[in-house]
Amino acid sequence: MSVSTLAAAEARARTLSERTDATQALLGGGALVAAVIWALSLRPVDVAGMSDLGLVSVLSPLTGAAFLLLTVTFVLAVTLRPHATWLLLLQVVVLIVMLFTITAIVEAEPRFSVSWRHAGIIEVLTRTGQIDPAIDAYFSWPGFFALGGLLTQAAGLPSAIDLAPWAPLAFNLMYLPAVLLLFRSGTQNPRVIWTGAFLFFAGNWIGQDYFSPQGLGYFLYLLTIGILLTMFRSWPRSGWLASWFRPTGEPDAPVLTPFQRAALMSIVLFLFATTVYSHQLTPFSIVGLVLVLVMARRISAIGLPVVMVVVLGTWLSYMAVSYLGGHLNELISRIGSVDTTVAANLTDRFRGSPLHLAVLAVRSLTTIGLFGLAGVGAVHRLLRGRRDLTWPLLALAPFGLLLLQSYGGEMLLRVYLFSLPFAAFLAAYALVDIGRPERLRHAVALVVVLTVLIGAFGISRYGNERMDVTTASEVQGMEELYRIAPRDALLVALADNVFWKFTAYEQYHYAIVNSAARTGDVSGIIDRMRQTPDRPAYLVVSRSQLAALEIQGGLDPAEVTDLVAAIRGAPGLEQVYDRGDVQIFRTSPQGPSS
Amino acid sequence: MNGRLAVPAFLLLITGATELLVSSDGQGPVRIATSVGFLLLVPGWAVLRMVDPPVDLVTGAGLAIAISVGLDMAVATTLLYLRIWSVGLALAIISALVVLAILLGLPASRAAIGREARRAWAALGSVDEP
Numbered sequence: 018m019s020v021s022t023l024a025a026a027e028a029r030a031r032t033l034s035e036r037t038d039a040t041q042a043l044l045g046g047g048a049l050v051a052a053v054i055w056a057l058s059l060r061p062v063d064v065a066g067m068s069d070l071g072l073v074s075v076l077s078p079l080t081g082a083a084f085l086l087l088t089v090t091f092v093l094a095v096t097l098r099p100h101a102t103w104l105l106l107l108q109v110v111v112l113i114v115m116l117f118t119i120t121a122i123v124e125a126e127p128r129f130s131v132s133w134r135h136a137g138i139i140e141v142l143t144r145t146g147q148i149d150p151a152i153d154a155y156f157s158w159p160g161f162f163a164l165g166g167l168l169t170q171a172a173g174l175p176s177a178i179d180l181a182p183w184a185p186l187a188f189n190l191m192y193l194p195a196v197l198l199l200f201r202s203g204t205q206n207p208r209v210i211w212t213g214a215f216l217f218f219a220g221n222w223i224g225q226d227y228f229s230p231q232g233l234g235y236f237l238y239l240l241t242i243g244i245l246l247t248m249f250r251s252w253p254r255s256g257w258l259a260s261w262f263r264p265t266g267e268p269d270a271p272v273l274t275p276f277q278r279a280a281l282m283s284i285v286l287f288l289f290a291t292t293v294y295s296h297q298l299t300p301f302s303i304v305g306l307v308l309v310l311v312m313a314r315r316i317s318a319i320g321l322p323v324v325m326v327v328v329l330g331t332w333l334s335y336m337a338v339s340y341l342g343g344h345l346n347e348l349i350s351r352i353g354s355v356d357t358t359v360a361a362n363l364t365d366r367f368r369g370s371p372l373h374l375a376v377l378a379v380r381s382l383t384t385i386g387l388f389g390l391a392g393v394g395a396v397h398r399l400l401r402g403r404r405d406l407t408w409p410l411l412a413l414a415p416f417g418l419l420l421l422q423s424y425g426g427e428m429l430l431r432v433y434l435f436s437l438p439f440a441a442f443l444a445a446y447a448l449v450d451i452g453r454p455e456r457l458r459h460a461v462a463l464v465v466v467l468t469v470l471i472g473a474f475g476i477s478r479y480g481n482e483r484m485d486v487t488t489a490s491e492v493q494g495m496e497e498l499y500r501i502a503p504r505d506a507l508l509v510a511l512a513d514n515v516f517w518k519f520t521a522y523e524q525y526h527y528a529i530v531n532s533a534a535r536t537g538d539v540s541g542i543i544d545r546m547r548q549t550p551d552r553p554a555y556l557v558v559s560r561s562q563l564a565a566l567e568i569q570g571g572l573d574p575a576e577v578t579d580l581v582a583a584i585r586g587a588p589g590l591e592q593v594y595d596r597g598d599v600q601i602f603r604t605s606p607q608g609p610s611s
Numbered sequence: 612m613n614g615r616l617a618v619p620a621f622l623l624l625i626t627g628a629t630e631l632l633v634s635s636d637g638q639g640p641v642r643i644a645t646s647v648g649f650l651l652l653v654p655g656w657a658v659l660r661m662v663d664p665p666v667d668l669v670t671g672a673g674l675a676i677a678i679s680v681g682l683d684m685a686v687a688t689t690l691l692y693l694r695i696w697s698v699g700l701a702l703a704i705i706s707a708l709v710v711l712a713i714l715l716g717l718p719a720s721r722a723a724i725g726r727e728a729r730r731a732w733a734a735l736g737s738v739d740e741p
Contacts, residue, residue: 106669142691142696143696146691146694146695146696146697147691147692147694147696148688148691148692159688159691160684160688161684163684163687163688163690163691164680164683164684164687164688166687166691166696166698167650167683167686167687167698167701168646168647168650168683170698171629171633171646171647171649171650171698171701171702172642172643172646172647173633173636173637173638173639173642173643173646174643191673191676191677193669193673194669194670194672194673194674195673195677197669197670198666198670198673233680236676236677236680237677237680237681240673240674240677243670244674248664271664271665272665273664273665276662277662277663277664277665280661280662280664281662281664284662284674284677284678287678287681288677288678288681290681291680291681291684291685294684294688295684
């Protein structure tokens with residue numbers, strides 16, 4: 018080859034490299050522009066005008082345009098070669114910020130009643146300086162709340178609730194390295210890895226990443242499985258298992274020194290132990306998946322499930338015994354009651370206003386769609402000769418939790434969450450490994466699927482926002498409740514989305530009169546307030562509770578207005594506070610119940 | 612400064628800054644960023660330097676956060692169970708763990724730990740002494 022030919026080839030390569038750099042810079046810039054458009058579009062959002070469709074009903078079309086722009090740049094980045102890890106990482110981080118910080122920006126106060134309750138538990142721990150398991154179940158799994166207390170006081174914050182608005186962003190950013198580690202253990206194809214990551218976050222509509230033990234536990238769950246599949250990977254060498262669990266192009270397992278191996282296994286056990294005393298359900302999910310991996314001989318640590326069960330059993334037997342002692346029969350009786358579990362998780366949840374039913378339909382369709390794609394991806398892998406059932410097995414294994422109990426009607430949601438990373442991984446195969454991804458038609462189809470998924474995310478995740486949002490007026494009113502009501506009083510609410518218990522958690526008694534409220538039975542409400550005659554009782558009626566009665570309770574606005582009027586006019590009740598979004602009533606000393 | 616010492620020095624700096632800000636009861640975004648950054652990253656980062664696992668930067672960050680959270684939680688929960696809770700004591704214990712991990716993670720310490728680990732392993736008959 019002549020010198021001039023070499024020079025020309027070098028020049029072509031340089032030009033190509035410069036073009037690639039320019040394209041990648043353009044796509045990175047596009048993602049940042051999408052973030053700017055998104056931020057600007059959130060400035061005029063009027064949260065008070067939300068319908069039962071939730072937050073999307075008040076978002077500007079510009080917000081949707083920002084997501085579309087981000088999706089287009091992502092699809093181009095994942096389609097074009099060579100792949101730039103920095104670019105894909107940037108795009109997924111921007112996606113996480115855009116998906117999970119909307120409420121922190123547009124809402125004046127921390128949202129979601131349970132976050133307030135968790136802040137209240139942290140307040141008890143830091144105020145009393147001890148853990149009293151007799152208060153309730155939370156105090157038998159106190160790890161997350163102890164951590165919250167440490168973070169709050171070290172940061173000099175007045176309350177842990179100040180951390181809550183940013184918890185979804187923090188948790189999802191924490192999930193990202195764990196998800197990437199997990200996906201990289203299964204393939205070297207960057208298209209699958211990054212599309213899977215995009216699907217994972219756009220499919221994470223469940224909302225368990227709020228300021229909660231399960232939000233943190235999920236991070237440890239993902240990371241534990243990721244470490245095991247990466248660092249302790251093995252394959253069955255003989256028998257029928259070897260036919261169905263074969264290497265299919267995964268990267269080589271890293272070579273570890275004995276010290277690194279021992280240290281990493283210690284880290285796995287340490288992370289597992291952390292979940293054991295911070296959340297009831299997560300360790301069971303981890304044990305289940307580890308057991309599946311050991312049975313399929315996909316990890317070399319065959320004794321690990323036994324050690325995990327011992328750690329879990331030790332905690333339950335000694336440290337959580339005060340809770341289990343009072344609830345063991347109830348918990349055991351629910352094992353295997355799949356019909357009850359399904360009823361609590363599905364049929365009982367499908368009720369409410371017409372728009373809320375639409376939200377529920379979108380949630381169901383999103384779930385079915387994602388798992389449908391995962392099924393297609395799993396079959397595609399098999400047809401392409403990738404005879405490795407690890408990922409379908411991991412996606413299906415969490416469904417075993419349905420045999421345990423209904424988990425307050427939330428088990429199906431948790432099953433979805435625990436299956437999501439594996440389903441997203443398989444769904445990515447369906448989207449970018451079938452056909453020719455570099456063709457325009459394929460790229461357009463991918464943009465459409467991802468955009469639809471993001472739209473469904475907006476409706477599914479923020480579909481309850483009208484009842485989950487907290488207004489400044491409500492915060493003021495609820496603080497007033499704790500000022501007015503003496504210690505040991507009974508506090509009563511109409512719906513279970515009431516945000517209370519954020520202070521003096523252990524010093525009051527609480528009751529929810531959901532059924533009586535739904536049926537407009539004011540005398541029933543008063544009877545409940547008078548159940549313990551010597552105890553003063555306070556009924557709090559707030560905007561978010563009334564929204565819940567409409568959205569989930571199926572009451573129309575007129576019925577809710579009638580209910581409030583009946584409470585106001587009830588002879589047995591005396592109004593002691595009426596400002597903005599909160600009204601507080603107490604039982605009259607000798608008034609009749611109706 | 613030697614690159615190998617830059618990270619330990621940075622970790623010690625954040626540790627010291629957090630101790631200083633919390634003990635002086637300073638308020639504001641600097642304290643929030645420093646203390647939250649310290650608690651969520653530094654203990655795990657110090658431990659990871661000791662283990663030196665073959666992982667990329669992103670995975671390393673995830674591991675550092677997970678280990679940090681686990682250590683913070685263990686210290687805070689233990690103090691609460693022992694009824695000796697105070698944020699100052701919790702931070703002092705975590706800072707001491709960080710300093711210990713940094714010392715054990717220094718190259719000379721790591722080499723010594725590696726030698727001891729290989730000897731112990733060889734004594735168990737698992738691998739040959741190199």
